[in-house]
Amino acid sequence: MSMKIAVLAERAEGETRVAVSPETVGKLKALGADVVIEAGAGARSRFTDEAFAAAGAEMLADRVAVVAGAEVVLGVRRPEAAALAGAAPGALVIGAMDPYGNEPAIKALADAGVTAIAMEFMPRITRAQVMDILSSQANLAGYQGVIEAAAAFGRAFPMMMTAAGTVRPAKVFVMGAGVAGLQAIATARRLGGVVTANDVRPAAKEQVESLGGKFIAVEDDEFRQAETSGGYAKEMSAEYKQKQAALTASHIAKQDIVITTALIPGRPAPRLISAQMVETMAPGSVIVDLAAERGGNCELTVPGEIIEHRGVTIIGHRNFPGRLPTSASQLYARNLLAFLETLIGKETRALAVNWDDELVKATVLTRDGAIVHPNIRLEPAPMPTEVPAMADTPRPPEAAVIEERPAEASTASTTEAAPAPAAIAKPRARKAATPKTAAPKTDASKIAAPKTAASKTAAPKTAASRTRAAATRADATKPAAAGAKAKPARPAKTGAAAKPRVPRKPETPRDDQ
Numbered sequence: 001m002s003m004k005i006a007v008l009a010e011r012a013e014g015e016t017r018v019a020v021s022p023e024t025v026g027k028l029k030a031l032g033a034d035v036v037i038e039a040g041a042g043a044r045s046r047f048t049d050e051a052f053a054a055a056g057a058e059m060l061a062d063r064v065a066v067v068a069g070a071e072v073v074l075g076v077r078r079p080e081a082a083a084l085a086g087a088a089p090g091a092l093v094i095g096a097m098d099p100y101g102n103e104p105a106i107k108a109l110a111d112a113g114v115t116a117i118a119m120e121f122m123p124r125i126t127r128a129q130v131m132d133i134l135s136s137q138a139n140l141a142g143y144q145g146v147i148e149a150a151a152a153f154g155r156a157f158p159m160m161m162t163a164a165g166t167v168r169p170a171k172v173f174v175m176g177a178g179v180a181g182l183q184a185i186a187t188a189r190r191l192g193g194v195v196t197a198n199d200v201r202p203a204a205k206e207q208v209e210s211l212g213g214k215f216i217a218v219e220d221d222e223f224r225q226a227e228t229s230g231g232y233a234k235e236m237s238a239e240y241k242q243k244q245a246a247l248t249a250s251h252i253a254k255q256d257i258v259i260t261t262a263l264i265p266g267r268p269a270p271r272l273i274s275a276q277m278v279e280t281m282a283p284g285s286v287i288v289d290l291a292a293e294r295g296g297n298c299e300l301t302v303p304g305e306i307i308e309h310r311g312v313t314i315i316g317h318r319n320f321p322g323r324l325p326t327s328a329s330q331l332y333a334r335n336l337l338a339f340l341e342t343l344i345g346k347e348t349r350a351l352a353v354n355w356d357d358e359l360v361k362a363t364v365l366t367r368d369g370a371i372v373h374p375n376i377r378l379e380p381a382p383m384p385t386e387v388p389a390m391a392d393t394p395r396p397p398e399a400a401v402i403e404e405r406p407a408e409a410s411t412a413s414t415t416e417a418a419p420a421p422a423a424i425a426k427p428r429a430r431k432a433a434t435p436k437t438a439a440p441k442t443d444a445s446k447i448a449a450p451k452t453a454a455s456k457t458a459a460p461k462t463a464a465s466r467t468r469a470a471a472t473r474a475d476a477t478k479p480a481a482a483g484a485k486a487k488p489a490r491p492a493k494t495g496a497a498a499k500p501r502v503p504r505k506p507e508t509p510r511d512d513q
Contacts (some may be wrong), residue, residue: 158192
């Protein structure tokens with residue numbers, strides 16, 4: 001039986017895209033899959049049911065029948081868990097899941113028993129570039145932002161020299177030089193505008209200038225060091241932020257068009273333009289807020305609407321890529337196809353997911369009825385009412401831990417003192433061989449120390465000691481010749497049987513005693 005891939009029509013308000021195109025349907029069929037699409041799913045993307053059918057897809061009007069038995073469900077936005085009823089156990093649900101702030105919806109997918117895969121979590125590595133939906137859709141958003149601005153501007157973009165006079169070019173300021181920002185810069189330049197841009201990353205300056213734009217930033221030492229070795233922006237000081245804000249405010253006042261592109265996954269869009277900045281712009285100016293879906297970079301942006309404030313038009317469409325539905329769907333469908341090709345066995349022509357693949361590990365949110373992605377966490381459930389009554393239960397283990405602490409401390413101190421017993425080990429072995437003699441040894445060695453000190457302080461005693469030493473050497477020579485008498489002579493003088501150096505070794509552990 002062939003693997004079934006289901007494609008549902010998007011239900012989100014304002015969503016015009018579809019997860020497949022006639023082009024990718026044909027390629028999915030070549031991989032051995034049966035593609036079943038909900039009727040009318042591609043209508044707003046200008047893909048007719050007939051075009052899908054010609055590519056080999058089966059078109060069904062019954063949404064439940066589309067999903068029934070499907071091993072893979074493709075979508076643009078995260079589907080409702082209820083819409084997946086009847087899918088195969090563990091079915092892959094692939095799309096833009098938007099999990100941050102929507103954790104309960106992700107939990108619902110886990111409870112439904114499907115494997116939810118967030119395409120926006122695709123790592124930005126060379127291998128995955130063709131699967132990067134953020135880049136493909138942001139590219140179109142940057143282009144469309146300039147088109148929207150040009151339509152609302154009311155004046156020409158390029159400089160025009162006519163018999164009636166010269167038309168000055170539009171001044172365009174792009175805030176953020178990521179994928180969307182760079183495309184906006186390129187598009188505005190192609191239309192003939194004078195483009196400036198800024199970004200928190202110093203490396204963006206070269207990219208902006210390569211497209212014909214002028215980079216605007218407070219380029220002091222802090223800015224030049226504002227990027228990590230991995231290419232990420234560092235947090236700037238409050239003083240730098242104030243200087244950059246002042247520069248931005250003065251620059252915005254001179255612009256005809258401002259396009260903002262700053263987005264942070266899972267957070268509200270950062271505020272880049274205040275109401276006061278908007279009021280400094282000339283009537284007829286335009287602000288295009290590509291971050292409107294997350295609240296907007298402009299303080300006055302109304303998500304989903306176009307408003308006018310003191311003659312300045314503020315455009316806040318929620319879905320800029322969706323305003324180019326055909327192109328956006330084509331690119332998005334190719335992203336999904338490239339990813340699916342890594343999940344389908346070429347020989348078996350069936351799903352063969354490598355769960356250890358870095359692409360899979362980075363994008364899988366739910367599996368086997370649980371949320372498995374480390375970045376997605378649900379708030380802890382409220383504690384049951386029985387817990388306070390059982391609060392005494394953990395106390396014995398806590399008391400045991402407290403009682404064990406002195407033992408742990410003694411263990412540590414024993415470990416630190418371990419070298420000292422090792423040094424004493426040899427003298428103890430000799431004590432067993434010569435009991436009661438080792439103690440006098442130590443005493444004798446202790447007494448020897450005062451004698452040495454005295455010999456150092458008194459010259460006559462030193463001479464006498466030399467005489468005694470000479471006599472001792474003379475006596476030592478005679479037993480050497482006799483042979484048998486040499487050994488008993490030494491124990492009488494030093495107390496060490498055949499080992500004259502033994503008294504020196506106990507000196508090492510003395511400091512520890």
